[in-house]
Amino acid sequence: MEPALSYAAYAAAIWLFLIGLYGVVKSRHLVNLCLSLTVVQSSTYVLLTIIGYRPGLPAPIFTDGLKPGSAAVDPIVQALMLTDVVVEATVVALLLAITIKVHRDAGTADPDKVDMMRG
Amino acid sequence: MQLAPLPVVVPLAVAAALAIIGKHLHRRIVDSISIATSAAVVIISITLTFQSANGAIVYWFGNWQPLAKSHFPIGICFAIDPIGAGLSSLAALLVLAAFTFSWSYFESVGALYHVLMLVFLAAMCGLALTGDLFNMFVWLEVMTAVGVALCGYKSEQSQSLQGALNFAVVNTIGAFLSLMGVALLYGATGSLNLAEVGRTLAAGHFSQGFVTVALLLVTAGFLVKSATFPFHFWLADAHAVAPTPVCILFSGVMVELGLYAIGRIYWVVFAQSAQPAPQTIRDVFLLMGSLTAVVGALYCFGQRHLKRLLAFSTISHVGIMLIAFSLLNPRALAGMALYLAGHGLIKAALFIGAGILLHRFGSLDEYDLQRSIAKRLAPIGVLMVLGAWGLAGLPPFATFFGEMRIDEIGSQQHLTWLPAITIFAEALTAAAVLRFTARVFFGVGRQGKSMVSAGAPHLHTDAETSGQHSRVPAFMWVPMAALIIGAALIAVPLRGPVETAAKHFESAPLYDAAVLRINAQTAAPRPYDRPFEAHGESEWWIPLLVALATLGAAAASLFPKSPRTAFARPIGAVLSKTVLELRRFQSGRVGDYVAWFAFGIAAYGSLLLLLH
Structure with missing residues (x-):
């Protein structure tokens, strides 16, 4: 049961990454592009979760029920994920700001219709 | 007092203070604070380097x-x-x-610019100094976020937004792969x-496939940052x-930091396990480096916009540095460090030259500027020629001493074709700068647009300075001259110390001993023999x-059209064809x-897995 769950999680991470990447490549609208990027990002959440997961153990919140020092799910990967969320939220916010500006300047958010430098 | 955290703490603290009170201060006060901070x-x-x-x-x-x-x-x-x-x-x-350059360059600039530049500095120092894998990822991402904001700073055109957007998306996806690699290693x-991590990998029995995938994933983000082919498109x-001041940092040091991180991760984490x-x-990194050097040089020669030309030249030179890394030899690494230092200073000076042109004429286009011949800027032109000289890896610049070491180790490893790559890359990138300088600063050369570079994109440049x-x-000219002179002066005194530093950089046992306080004698010996220790012949x-x-x-x-250049016409025709073909790939579409990124990762991944 447990290996099957972990394989499924790895498969889900890879799937999310690829489908998000496909979305970025085929995107015809900048908002769609930003959202595809967050799909790619969510693959890292799944991967981090499964790496820190310990079957049958509780969440690492050492308050009433759980004594400090007893076994729990690995909290480090959750800290990593939180950092990841913060950093990527910044990047996506920047991208959305750029999207608004592009739309204001060019009147469209289709990356193919914006005046671009080539070559 | 401990100096170690200060290169990160000082700029971050000043940036935070400026973000709060900068609005109420006079521009010159903000400028002065920023200059003083970066000087500190x-x-x-430098003190840390000596210590x-x-x-x-x-x-x-x-x-x-x-x-x-x-x-x-x-x-x-x-x-x-x-080295860090x-x-x-x-x-x-x-x-x-x-x-210093921005002092006169920007007519109006808010404190936000200074804040972003200082955070960028903190991130670069953090990446260079850290000994933690996840910390590396964080600094990489801070560099991306701040870099994107700086790239789109003063954006008045959709083109500058496109540049920032491509930068953000490609780098972020690369960083996701790096994070996945970090997660797998953890x-x-x-x-x-x-x-x-390195010690455990060396001691444990991990499958070759797992370690290879982890290596590929961890380095992916840094390969994108260092603009390796085919991840280089965003950079141009x-x-x-x-x-312009942001370009100085992008080309001079940000891209190179990606290479540094790859080197650091490889030598500390992966080298000991020899997997x-x-x-x-x-072989794989040699291929990456060679492709990057050649493709970058071709694009570079075919540009007419000076900043874009210099950007492609950076890609080409990164390729040479990647070749130096791939030789896996301390002397080649010392060469890479010398090359990196010399290239960083020279490239920064050349970008200041570009900024001076923008400041004076409001354009960076080779053919537009040709008409308003910038003859009174001849001293700047001389500095540009010296910069081209340095890009060609000629004495007395640090790039020369770097390249001599790289070629020497290459010939020792029987890579007889390697000089062809370095000569091609250096000659084309230097010739592109020389051509631009001769035409714009000295009015040399035929008028008109029969050349390959004439078909390159004609970009109108920005509102960052009013021109005229x-x-x-x-x-402007003092830092430019100082950087060029510095690129020559550092070469000789750095040669010796860099060799020692490179030997230590490639020794994971020494690194482990220092970080984990293990006795250096009991530190695990290197499990494979160092293939090439001796010095080879120098290739004068x-x-x-x-x-x-x-x-x-x-x-x-x-x-x-001159009969004296008839010898070059067949080569020129082939080059033009290739450049025209290549240009279609630089489509501007993210x-x-x-x-291309997905293709590159898949291709290099398959090579890494299949080639053993």
Whole structure:
């Protein structure tokens, strides 16, 4: 049961990454592009979760029920994920700001219709 | 007092203060504070470089030392060696040059610009000094986020937004792969400390496939940052639109930091376990470096917009540095460090030259500027020619000493074709700068647009400066001249120390001993023999050939109809065809770039897995 769950999680991470990447490549609208990027990002959440997961153990919140020092799910990967969320939220916010500006300047958010430098 | 965290703490603290009170201060006060801060970081970093020459400086944040018995690291550390501290010095120096240049360059600039530049500096220093894998990812992402904001700063055109957008998306996806690699390594080794991860990988029995995939994923983000082929497309778009002082940092040190991180991760984490085999690493990275050097040079020669031309030249030179890394030899690494330092200073000076043109004429286009011949800027032109000389890897610049070492080790490893790549890359990139300078600053060459570069994109450049200034302020030409002179002066005194530093950089046992407080004698011996220790013959004919090829290519492109350049016409025709074909790939569409990214990762991954 447990290996099957972990394989499924790895498969889900890879799937999310690829489908998000496909979305970025085929995107015809900048908002769609930003959202595809967050799909790619969510693959890292799944991967981090499964790496820190310990079957049958509780969440690492050492308050009433759980004594400090007893076994729990690995909290480090959750800290990593939180950092990841913060950093990527910044990047996506920047991208959305750029999207608004592009739309204001060019009147469209289709990356193919914006005046671009080539070559 | 502990200096170790200061290169990061000082600029971050000043940036935070400026973000709050900067609005209420006079512009010159903000300028002065920023210049003083970056100068302080230069001094601190150089002090750290000297101090760490006697052994790595390890600083544990919050004083969370490794456990006494098992040496297991529970905290996050900065592990500072002369190469990391040297890079941090270079970063601070270029930020100082950029701030000095901005003094006269921007007519109006808000404190936000200074805040972003200082955070960028902190991130670069953090990446150069850290000894923690996840910390590396964080600094990489901070560099991306701040870099994107700086790239789109003063954006008045959709083109500059496009540059920032491509930068953000491609780099972020690369960073996701790096994060996945970090996660896999953490899952396998239970640590994020570079030294501990490396030790566990070497001691444990991990499958070759797993380690190879982890290596590919971890380095992916840094390969994108260092603009390796085929992950390089974003760099040219970003450079063409970023404000000049930001270009100085992008080309001079940010891209190189990606290479540094790959080197650091490889030598500390993967080299000890000898998985993937060093031979495989060498072959795959040699291929990456060679492709990057050649493709970058071709694009570079075919540009007419100076910033874009310089951006492609950076890609080409990164290729040469990647070749140096791939040789997996301390002497080649010393060559890479010398090359990196020389290239960083020269490229920064050339971008200041571009900024001076923008400041004076409001354009960076070779053919537009040709008409308003910038003859009174002849002294700047001379500096540009010296810069081209340095890009060609000719004496007395540090790039020369770097390239001699790379070629020497290449010939020792029987890579007889390697000089052809370096000569091609250096000659074409130098000739492109020389051609531009001759045409724009000295009015040499045929008028008209029969050349390959005429078909390159004609970009209108930005509102960062109004153009039409009548003189070049000292705040511009002094840093430019100082950087060029510096690129020559550092070469000789650096040669010896860099060799020692490179040997230490490639020794994981020494690094582990310093970070984890293991006795150096009991540190695990290197499990494979160092393939090439001795020095080889120096290849004196190479610089000579580069010089001739540079002059030949520049002359042939300036006087395409002259009978004296008839010899170059067949070569020119082939080059033009290739450049025209290549240009179609630089489509400006972020979707295409991401597709190239996926292709590149798949291709290099298959090679790494299949080649052992």
